[in-house]
Amino acid sequence: MVDGLEGSGLGLPSLPRLKRRHIAAATLGNALEFYDFLTYTFFSIQIGHAFFPMRSAYLSLMLSLITFMLGFVTRPVGAIVLGAYADRVGRKPAMILSYTMIGCSIIAMALIPSYAAIGLAAPILAVVARMVQGFSLGGEVGSNTAFLFEGVAPEKRGFTVSWQGSSQLIALVIGGLVGTALTAWMPRDLLDTYGWRIAFLLGAATLPFGLWLRNTLPETLHQPETATPSGDQSRLGLAQSAMRIMILGLVVLACGTIGSYIFTYTVTYSVNTLHMKPILGFVAETGGYVLGAITVLYGGWLSDRYGRWPVNVYGNLLFLVLIYPSFYWVVATHSAFALIVGMTLLAGIANFTFGCVCATLAEGLPKPIRGSGFAVVYSVAISVFGGTTQPAVTWLIHVTGSALAPAWYLLSATAVAQVAMMMIPESAPAKIAGLRSGTSGPAVLATPNWR
Secondary structure, three states: OOOOOOOOOOOOOOOOOOOHHHHHHHHHHHHHHHHHHHHHHHOHHHHHHHHOOOOOHHHHHHHHHHHHHHHHHOHHHHHHHHHHHHHHOOHHHHHHHHHHHHHHHHHHHHHOOOHHHHOOHHHHHHHHHHHHHHHHHHHHHHHHHHHHHHOOOHHHHHHHHHHHHHHHHHHHHHHHHHHHHHHHHOOHHHHHHHHHHHHHHHHHHOHHHHHHHHHOOOOOOOOOOOOOOOOOOOHHHHHHHOHHHHHHHHHHHHHHHHHHHHHOOHHHHHHHHOOOOHHHHHHHHHHHHHHHHHHHHHHHHHHHHHOHHHHHHHHHHHHHHHHHHHHHHHHHHOOHHHHHHHHHHHHHHHHHHHHHHHHHHHHHOOHHHHHHHHHHHHHHHHHHHHOOHHHHHHHHHHHHOOOOHHHHHHHHHHHHHHHHHHHOOOOOHHHHHHHOOOOOOOOOOOOOOOO
16 A cells, blocks of 8 residues: 655655555556557547548558557657656656647547548548657656656555556556447447547546646655666766666566567457457456456565565566466367456466566666656567567468467567566565665665666
8 A cells, every 4th residue: 555655664764745646646647548549449440431441441440550550659759758858857747748648639539520521631630649649658658657666665666656557457448348338339330430439538538637636746756765876977877877677678578568469469369260259359358457457466566575576587487387378278179268267367467577577677777767768668669569469470370370379479478578587686675675684874775786
């Protein structure tokens, strides 16, 4: 539980109290941003019909998906620009700015007239809105994570930062439920005409409340930390001092992204490859999101008590061991029970380390570059591997003729992540305090030396 920033007994100074509602506000805002960004995926076909009418349904969908991918292209740009803004001006103004930008873009997506009404201007405006969404989300992740990390006592950082990952999964659940409800209740022609716009407007309706919440947040950028990086104090020098953790973090997050987008492929995989009913894939995918939203918090909590290294290494190892048996069970039996239980449990275990990984990366970054450094590492990993995983898996299934191709792809990525995680030193304050209990002076290094 997040009570505040009182002295922790780990040698750190007492800091101003941070209320639970501040953590809730940051988490809710993050969830709303991801809901707005990911709602697009649930209505790609309808958006294609509205803005990219083609004689070929395939071309219409592909243009819609390409527009979706453009949101990934602008995420690293937003990470650099808004992340630097968060590091120089403050976490709060950066979070408000990113939230406002994505709010404007989501309203635009809902209200842009169709191609039939305004011609070529429709797809152009849709592309611009999507790129603004990606830009703003690229900056949101870094400033949000830095705020959550800096806004609590050191021994609670893992659990608190895990809410960033949990909120993403909650957004996926809500978006999926909204998409399912609209699809079930509305005739296909009405869904094509305006039904998909309702999903965007539902997200937009929460914007005033979200902005009010974020305006109540305190600033964490200027709160003191025990350790300060030595040597070159320029932003470039600080980045060079943290280069090891940034590279290892990039590898881990890139491999984790492959897993995330394989699990979001569950519905397509179950229908096109396993020839099962779509509803079974949806239940399995949603079940994984629900369980993941819980396990990511549990993993973060454990990392505060027992250290980042054991949670990352042993949690990822468990996932690695279970990948092939889970997929083999599903493919061999083609049963609804195997699909739902196997994919739900596997996705839950996959998310177990996510919050801990984010806390580890945040602890390894000097405060003056924490917002931009985290945002760039995260956004580059997502941009490169988020848009390529599903096409790569589809191609592998096609060329190998094996329904187990996703398992082999996921196994390879997870094995690489395992090596990277084992190379990242322990950074949890409680664990370091225990290791240094016999030394004099402050027991904790808030920013470890990664040279």
